[in-house]
Amino acid sequence: MNKEVIYLDHAAATPMAPKVIAAMQPYLSELFYNPSAPYSPAVEVRREYEKAKQAIAQTIGSRGDEIVITAGATESINLAFNSIGGHIITANIEHHAVLEAAKRFDHTIVAADERGFVTAESVRVAVRPDTRLVSIALANNELGTIQPLRDIATVVKNERDARLARGDHTPIYLHSDASQGVGQLDVNVARLGVDLLSVNAAKVYGPKQVGLLWAASYVTLAAQILGGGQERGIRSGTENVAGTIGFAKAMELATEHRKFEADRLMTLRNQLQAQLTTAFPDAVISGHQKHRLAGHLHISFPNLDAERVLFALESRGVLVATGSACAANKGTRSHVLTAIGLAPEVADGSLRLTLGHLSNDDNMPQAAEIIIEEIRREYDRVAR
């Protein structure tokens, strides 16, 4: 990466950790064997692949045979929804992958509050006798708001118990896309209380187009991609050995450094937030102020055009987002900001600054200075 660039869009993409690249290298070259071949170098590749799955599983407190490696979180979410089906409950601030996958089914969209917080009560009210799946991301990708998954899990469990008590065996499960939380939050599936979990390697300093779906042993997944029967028949195709080895290393590193990294990012983020809100007292910070990812800062400068600011910042070497990367290119206002009721003149002046591995004590004060200068210049311009 260009040394002069200050990258503040870790929620959109993360640079692979050098240890991740190193772990993958042999599987990109000499260890190229098909893991289904019977000779011992291939069997060894198969063993390393299974070990990597086991290592990944351990970081979320599960077993290797409970996860399916997918090509990223979007496929994982689609696999979960298509497997469970039925009436689905999700929230109006969820990622497009969740909202679009839900459209295939009868679904209810609950409203997050103005902090982007999805209350357990809102889910409880939406549950119907035929609800089979509740899907709420661990943390929102635009605001960083961390959801009360344990409370939502209790709602799901209570409904399940009530159904069983009346002899109704219609299952109800809780799914969560934890992609934005890994590396900063505890993602132990038992402690989260989820039945299915999606994770994206690309958001945690691992390779792109690699992810997983974890499903508890009592959940039946439905094969979407048929063929040679890989991944226990759920997802056929010769395995992504290098990608999975890299994913395992990324998850191990994330787990090992989670507490330290969350503290470090929170300190840097809070400094940045303080500098920006001191310089611009009218700026609006969105997202839950207590339950928020350590690296996330969503800040709106009323009456500014965030896209102009983004390109002005880019010309100074500071890369930021105005919303999630998926929506950013489409010139439409983020559905998340509409959902939390941000006024258009506030929403349209929003920057999403997401800190991560590339953020440090040196470049963050520089970033703050440049952002303040450019926002000031923009306010001067529009005032003229």
Added chain:
Amino acid sequence: MNKEVIYLDHAAATPMAPKVIAAMQPYLSELFYNPSAPYSPAVEVRREYEKAKQAIAQTIGSRGDEIVITAGATESINLAFNSIGGHIITANIEHHAVLEAAKRFDHTIVAADERGFVTAESVRVAVRPDTRLVSIALANNELGTIQPLRDIATVVKNERDARLARGDHTPIYLHSDASQGVGQLDVNVARLGVDLLSVNAAKVYGPKQVGLLWAASYVTLAAQILGGGQERGIRSGTENVAGTIGFAKAMELATEHRKFEADRLMTLRNQLQAQLTTAFPDAVISGHQKHRLAGHLHISFPNLDAERVLFALESRGVLVATGSACAANKGTRSHVLTAIGLAPEVADGSLRLTLGHLSNDDNMPQAAEIIIEEIRREYDRVAR
């Protein structure tokens, strides 16, 4: 790769070409940006991604906006089948990905002849008024038999014309999995006469879990994985930039060296075949003797246990297959050999030797010598 290993299983997996790995490297490290982000380094990544797709498309004589990048050929085949649906015709020697994907639909399985050749006539007879898709691989992965796709395309075209003449607009398309043919055969979609084509990067010295589905502009694909709307909405999820760049380089190299490589492999393969059939006059060569992939040699040693031979060869450093890697680990007889009517005592003594980049003038004579020694030893053992 271990210098002492002689790899004769290129149909199962190919080592990435050094130029492919080199092309991918920057996108595994500094060029990690999300291609949907709006700032210029990300826009540059997007541009390189689209250029790679365009380059891939050119190697099959199509346009970049007609291909969808998938996680390998299996997903590609499933996407094709799920998009077109209806009554499907395929053959009894097809890859599991094709046979399993077809099972979702009403389908007819035509029988290949004893050479693994699927005649156009057999397809013609199977066509029904509601047939929407015919899927025949360009070359069979076990036998190497190259199918008469142009003739089959004529059958499909005649049926289409007949339907139109009577005012019936039920579409009928020809799909082909060309994974085994790329690098040795012309895979120009217009010359093949196909409407849809699947290719797997991993079979052509590119990365694993990368592939494509090409569909002619008049074919409507149905999105399987929903979300951010990438790949023209057909397949959502942050793009596999590094994988696609590697795929493009692999396809370019394959196209550039195709004629030379096919000639080189055919010479080596024919030498090997001559040496083995001279040593063992009872050996049975399967597959079409004229229309066969240059690198493929399917040879059966009646009354031997191929699995024993495989491990004996492995102990001498020669890696071969008894069937396709997907089936090999399951201890079942290859469905392809059953389909072509090979007697069990012949089928069970079958080796699939597939030559490729790692085969050369030095190691092929050595391989022949070792194979002859080990087959002889096995025949001696069973004769005792």
